[in-house]
Amino acid sequence: MQDKPSNNESEFIAKIEFEKLKKLEEESTKGLIEKEKLEIKQLHYMRCPKCGMQLIELAYDQIKIDKCSSCEGIWLDAGELDEIMNDSKGMLQNFLSIFHK
Ligand SMILES: [Zn+2]
Incomplete structure (x- = not known):
């Protein structure tokens, strides 16, 4: 029972750390998706969606x-x-x- 507060504290810190890393991951993925979107757009702009020709x-x-x-x-x-x-x-x-x- 004595170490319970410290366990809770560790849990709390781990949770915060997880949220922090999750946010960082989400931001880097978001950046990647935007970059991919741009690449896809550049690649497909004014191209036929069926055969890919101009x-x-x-x-x-x-x-x-x-x-x-x-x-x-x-x-x-x-x-x-x-x-x-x-x-x-x-x-x-x-x-x-x-x-x-
Ligand atoms: Zn076509």
Whole structure:
């Protein structure tokens, strides 16, 4: 019973040490993830998500469409599909006609 307070103290110190190391680890991992994110972005920017080839940007009105130079897949940025859908049906038809050979 006599050494219990000192055990509690050791536990307390160990806990603090653990939290300190955990925080350091989290911070270094966070930095790594940010670095990896940047590398991934640089590697994949304007690349087709399917085949990895270069995307070519086509402008149609206010909408910028990314079309793959290899597999001819079409990619839209966030909100662009809504913009096309919300517009008149005529615009959608015109828009789609770009991609028909
Ligand atoms: Zn592609």
